Amino acid sequence: MNPRQTLYLNPHQSRKREPTQYESLLGDALERAFAAGHWELPALIGQLNQSGPRAPNGQAWSEALFLETMTQLEASA
Numbered sequence: 740m741n742p743r744q745t746l747y748l749n750p751h752q753s754r755k756r757e758p759t760q761y762e763s764l765l766g767d768a769l770e771r772a773f774a775a776g777h778w779e780l781p782a783l784i785g786q787l788n789q790s791g792p793r794a795p796n797g798q799a800w801s802e803a804l805f806l807e808t809m810t811q812l813e814a815s816a
Contacts, residue, residue, distance in 0.1 A: 762812060764792045780805070 772786040787800045
């Protein structure tokens with residue numbers, strides 16, 4: 740495979756830094772929730788509250804807190 744092709748196979752090509760431990764845990768939890776068929780936001784929030792991790796402030800997730808957190812994580816990526 741030539742080096743140009745490798746660039747397009749890198750799933751993290753736009754990432755500017757390594758994810759934090761919390762971001763990795765949250766990403767793993769989201770992948771498990773999606774794999775279990777939780778596609779709608781209320782079901783996704785329910786799954787996160789059941790299996791973790793907790794929201795960054797240590798509280799249970801709400802839809803508003805989830806959307807706010809995703810916006811903040813996107814901005815810091």
